[in-house]
Amino acid sequence: MSSPPTDGAPLLSVRDLQVSFRTRRGPARVVNGLSFDVHAGCTLAVVGESGSGKSVSSLALLGLLPDAVAEVRGSAVFGGDELIGRTEEQLRRVRGAGIGMVFQDPMTSLNPVLTVERQIGEALRAHEKVSDEGVRSRAAELLTEVGIPDAASRLRAFPHQLSGGMRQRVMIAIALAGNPRVLIADEATTALDVTVQAQIIELVARLQEEHGMGVVWITHDLGVVAGIADHVLVMYAGRCVEEGAVDDLFDRPEHPYTRGLLGALPVVDDPRPARERDDLVTMPGLPPDPVDLPAGCAFHPRCPVRADARCATEVPPLAAVSADHGEAHRVATFYAGGDRA
Amino acid sequence: MRGRETLALLFRSPTAIVAGAVLVALVVTAVLGDSLAPHDPTATDVSNRLQSPSTAHWFGTDELGRDVLSRVIEGAAVSLKVGAVAVGISLVAGVLIGLVAGYYGTWVDDVLMRLSDVLFAFPAMLMAIAVLAILGPGSTNAMIAIGIVYTPIFARITRASVLSVREEVYVRAARSAGAGDLRIVGRHVLPNVTAPIIVQTSISLAFAILSEAALSFVGLGTQPPDPSWGRMLSEGRGFIEQAWWMAVFPGLAIFVTVLAFNVLGDALRDVLDPRQRSAMAGTGVTP
Amino acid sequence: MTRYVLRRLLQSVAVLLGVSILVFAIIQLVPGDPIRAALGQQADPETYAALRERAGLDDPVPLQFVNWLAGAATGDLGVSFRTGETVLSQILARTPATLSLAGAAIVVALLIAIPLGTISALHPRSPVDWFASLSSQAGLSVPDFWLGILLILLFAGTLGWLPSSGYTPFTEDPVDWARHLILPAITAGVSSGSILTRFVRSSVLESLGQDHVRTARAKGMRARDVLTWHVLRNALVPLVTVAGVQLAYLLSGVVVVEYVFAWPGLGQLAFQAVESRDYPLLQGTVLLFAVIFLVVNLVVDLAYARLDPRISYRSAR
Numbered sequence: 001m002s003s004p005p006t007d008g009a010p011l012l013s014v015r016d017l018q019v020s021f022r023t024r025r026g027p028a029r030v031v032n033g034l035s036f037d038v039h040a041g042c043t044l045a046v047v048g049e050s051g052s053g054k055s056v057s058s059l060a061l062l063g064l065l066p067d068a069v070a071e072v073r074g075s076a077v078f079g080g081d082e083l084i085g086r087t088e089e090q091l092r093r094v095r096g097a098g099i100g101m102v103f104q105d106p107m108t109s110l111n112p113v114l115t116v117e118r119q120i121g122e123a124l125r126a127h128e129k130v131s132d133e134g135v136r137s138r139a140a141e142l143l144t145e146v147g148i149p150d151a152a153s154r155l156r157a158f159p160h161q162l163s164g165g166m167r168q169r170v171m172i173a174i175a176l177a178g179n180p181r182v183l184i185a186d187e188a189t190t191a192l193d194v195t196v197q198a199q200i201i202e203l204v205a206r207l208q209e210e211h212g213m214g215v216v217w218i219t220h221d222l223g224v225v226a227g228i229a230d231h232v233l234v235m236y237a238g239r240c241v242e243e244g245a246v247d248d249l250f251d252r253p254e255h256p257y258t259r260g261l262l263g264a265l266p267v268v269d270d271p272r273p274a275r276e277r278d279d280l281v282t283m284p285g286l287p288p289d290p291v292d293l294p295a296g297c298a299f300h301p302r303c304p305v306r307a308d309a310r311c312a313t314e315v316p317p318l319a320a321v322s323a324d325h326g327e328a329h330r331v332a333t334f335y336a337g338g339d340r341a
Numbered sequence: 342m343r344g345r346e347t348l349a350l351l352f353r354s355p356t357a358i359v360a361g362a363v364l365v366a367l368v369v370t371a372v373l374g375d376s377l378a379p380h381d382p383t384a385t386d387v388s389n390r391l392q393s394p395s396t397a398h399w400f401g402t403d404e405l406g407r408d409v410l411s412r413v414i415e416g417a418a419v420s421l422k423v424g425a426v427a428v429g430i431s432l433v434a435g436v437l438i439g440l441v442a443g444y445y446g447t448w449v450d451d452v453l454m455r456l457s458d459v460l461f462a463f464p465a466m467l468m469a470i471a472v473l474a475i476l477g478p479g480s481t482n483a484m485i486a487i488g489i490v491y492t493p494i495f496a497r498i499t500r501a502s503v504l505s506v507r508e509e510v511y512v513r514a515a516r517s518a519g520a521g522d523l524r525i526v527g528r529h530v531l532p533n534v535t536a537p538i539i540v541q542t543s544i545s546l547a548f549a550i551l552s553e554a555a556l557s558f559v560g561l562g563t564q565p566p567d568p569s570w571g572r573m574l575s576e577g578r579g580f581i582e583q584a585w586w587m588a589v590f591p592g593l594a595i596f597v598t599v600l601a602f603n604v605l606g607d608a609l610r611d612v613l614d615p616r617q618r619s620a621m622a623g624t625g626v627t628p
Numbered sequence: 629m630t631r632y633v634l635r636r637l638l639q640s641v642a643v644l645l646g647v648s649i650l651v652f653a654i655i656q657l658v659p660g661d662p663i664r665a666a667l668g669q670q671a672d673p674e675t676y677a678a679l680r681e682r683a684g685l686d687d688p689v690p691l692q693f694v695n696w697l698a699g700a701a702t703g704d705l706g707v708s709f710r711t712g713e714t715v716l717s718q719i720l721a722r723t724p725a726t727l728s729l730a731g732a733a734i735v736v737a738l739l740i741a742i743p744l745g746t747i748s749a750l751h752p753r754s755p756v757d758w759f760a761s762l763s764s765q766a767g768l769s770v771p772d773f774w775l776g777i778l779l780i781l782l783f784a785g786t787l788g789w790l791p792s793s794g795y796t797p798f799t800e801d802p803v804d805w806a807r808h809l810i811l812p813a814i815t816a817g818v819s820s821g822s823i824l825t826r827f828v829r830s831s832v833l834e835s836l837g838q839d840h841v842r843t844a845r846a847k848g849m850r851a852r853d854v855l856t857w858h859v860l861r862n863a864l865v866p867l868v869t870v871a872g873v874q875l876a877y878l879l880s881g882v883v884v885v886e887y888v889f890a891w892p893g894l895g896q897l898a899f900q901a902v903e904s905r906d907y908p909l910l911q912g913t914v915l916l917f918a919v920i921f922l923v924v925n926l927v928v929d930l931a932y933a934r935l936d937p938r939i940s941y942r943s944a945r
């Protein structure tokens with residue numbers, strides 16, 4: 001367990017989350033025992049290449065995966081209640097009101113044929129009775145809060161009439177409508193250009209402060225993490241391979257995969273010539289096929305180090321390397337600069 | 342080409358197997374015809390008129406005492422022949438027009454496609470009736486009329502496929518290497534339009550058989566004494582109160598035949614042309 | 629918008645001109661003398677000559693066409709050879725019957741297609757889906773004239789609930805109008821219903837997979853509201869086009885269904901015009917069908933723009 005950076009119980013506590021999909025080729029094991037905590041007022045960044053199971057994990061928490069093919073196990077406690085295995089109606093009450101979500105592509109994530117007012121209104125009405133007047137004024141307030149000028153006229157707009165950044169602000173307004181205590185932003189800035197990206201990040205940081213929300217910031221881009229995250233979790237093939245306070249992780253990445261993401265080369269103990277080591281910066285190879293995960297450490301076929309015979313046979317456990325600032329820095333590798341495991 | 346694979350995939354679909362079996366049985370029936378029929382389909386027996394189905398006459402007898410089952414069997418050949426020839430006409434004419442329009446583009450394309458717009462704005466059944474008004478009623482003329490009506494669909498499908506293939510690298514390469522137009526069409530374009538054409542052929546056979554039956558039903562298709570399902574049905578309509586079997590069995594024969602071709606067409610589309618699944622016959626009119 | 633409509637109207641006029649030329653050409657190909665056919669063999673030569681003269685049949689063909697076109701442009705479609713009434717009045721007399729039948733048939737089609745297509749999309753590969761797919765195949769394959777006869781046999785014959793044929797104008801007796809309408813409407817609606825069922829299924833399936841449906845669920849909306857407002861509402865947009873094409877087809881006279889039920893609609897009128905070589909009548913009804921087809925298509929495209937705010941017709945599409 002990571003020790004909380006602030007006092008008090010976590011808002012959301014996920015333990016040993018596992019998700020597999022029934023596919024024609026057999027079960028696709030997409031999430032394989034993921035654990036994390038989300039605390040009020042803190043931002044947890046979940047980082048990993050695309051396909052590592054970040055979106056699936058967050059959708060699984062709210063029961064948003066297709067029931068027919070997805071099997072979810074493990075535990076996720078939110079506000080004292082277990083979410084996994086809940087009925088649709090119980091989960092529905094949590095969606096939006098307890099945990100809000102912002103998705104990647106604000107063009108496709110908004111309904112093209114409904115007005116902004118209507119789409120924010122739906123989020124308001126999902127959890128309480130609101131009059132038409134109430135919806136209009138509250139929706140306008142929300143738009144103002146997410147930094148959209150001239151809110152009253154924007155309410156009548158359709159998504160295609162707004163810029164990409166505006167649309168994402170609308171998505172955020174929708175997510176805020178239910179007053180959630182946890183906000184999950186899944187690649188919320190990936191589809192936007194750099195300046196807009198910065199504005200959205202700033203907006204989420206401000207809202208988090210004002211509302212005291214816990215934020216889960218999902219991204220495949222470590223670059224945007226440094227500025228906003230308190231805690232970072234690096235995911236590979238549905239597992240946490242390294243986590244820790246943002247400064248620890250950036251200053252002393254332990255896992256070869258994290259180092260690869262950061263573009264830092266594992267200088268020590270690497271017997272290979274520099275030319276080959278450079279490859280890691282661009283991360284050669286692809287994440288494993290979830291239907292056919294490699295034995296042992298899922299990263300070992302791509303790992304430039306492979307320091308230990310157990311790499312190909314045993315899954316390295318997640319173990320603490322240090323506990324600076326009272327927050328554990330943990331890593332799952334047999335390498336990690338020494339023989340700890 | 343991929344004939345064997347296609348067959349193997351088709352055999353995975355139970356409905357396609359049933360449809361295929363029905364069609365094989367139909368063709369056998371059409372070929373053997375007389376020798377399968379329990380009675381002479383034209384032999385009248387007035388003392389035995391309007392008999393309900395029995396062991397002697399499974400489908401009953403008509404107003405002249407003829408055996409309905411034998412007449413339905415005899416009708417299979419007529420229906421299949423008219424359907425096949427009509428579709429053959431639209432296939433050949435449509436593919437040629439589509440190839441010319443798609444391959445040469447420019448004003449030829451414009452003229453041909455505007456012409457097919459005009460034809461589309463013209464109700465199909467009425468078009469067939471009008472053509473029969475010019476040519477006179479009869480099963481040969483019905484084949485021609487139906488063939489004309491379904492030509493634009495084949496032309497459009499071929500043209501669309503040609504357009505998507507035309508600019509592809511290998512066609513340009515073939516052209517720059519000095520290959521003649523005919524060779525390019527034969528080598529590169531035709532193989533690529535085969536899949537949608539096969540699918541459309543099966544579906545058109547269904548609609549052609551349906552159209553022939555409809556034309557015969559209103560008296561413009563197959564003429565007496567040839568038995569035709571559509572005409573038997575229209576004769577049976579006059580005796581619907583006394584002898585339901587006269588109308589029910591020929592209609593059932595049309596229904597089963599058309600259904601088999603439609604099911605087969607759909608299964609073929611799934612196998613050969615998965616992208617086209619949602620584009621259906623009857624909706625091809627939208628821009 | 630206005631410019632778009634204007635351009636579409638111009639294109640439609642071009643297609644109408646094409647249709648007119650085509651019909652005129654076809655008519656020239658029809659063997660036999662229409663006046664002789666209308667009057668019978670023993671008509672006296674003077675009446676015959678007078679009628680030929682009045683119909684302008686002795687003019688050169690291009691002149692005949694230009695005369696007809698000039699008349700058509702002012703709403704004068706000529707006079708029927710057979711009855712001597714104006715073509716326009718005959719068409720107008722048949723219009724209410726055709727409107728009733730086509731309207732009722734498209735309602736039947738949608739009543740079949742929307743529930744069946746939606747349910748099978750919500751449960752793909754289930755027994756319901758299989759049943760829906762098979763019944764839409766069947767609906768597409770069943771000869772409408774046979775279906776009509778079976779319905780007459782059952783509901784008019786055996787059960788005696790409904791009349792077997794004929795038409796009562798709504799203005800005369802609305803109840804009788806409806807009773808006469810039910811069987812022909814079902815007969816004509818089944819094949820359109822089958823086509824639309826398949827379309828609704830694929831459209832709803834596509835709609836279900838959209839990102840915004842996930843957003844709607846993530847808001848905490850009730851499943852029923854998500855289905856109505858995010859799945860069906862969006863699937864409806866393309867349905868308008870396909871249903872419009874079906875309506876145009878039904879309006880263009882479902883000749884055979886009208887024949888089976890002795891329904892005095894435009895399809896029957898056109899059929900009779902062909903049979904009796906009544907050229908002015910044929911020319912007029914065919915032109916009307918083309919107009920219906922083009923107008924419905926235009927209306928459908930405009931309706932599409934209302935339903936889907938992304939489409940703007942200001943610029944060329």
Ligand SMILES: Nc1ncnc2c1ncn2[C@@H]1O[C@H](COP(=O)(O)OP(=O)(O)O)[C@@H](O)[C@H]1O
Nearest residue numbers: 021028030049050051052053054055056057290
């Ligand atoms: N419905 C599904 N059926 C099968 N596999 C799925 C399904 N949804 C997602 N996956 C698989 O789950 C893996 C992880 O996806 P995702 O969570 O979207 O990755 P990330 O968000 O980290 O980019 C991918 O390999 C994807 O193919």
Ligand SMILES: [Mg+2]
Nearest residue numbers: 054055056187
């Ligand atoms: Mg993702």
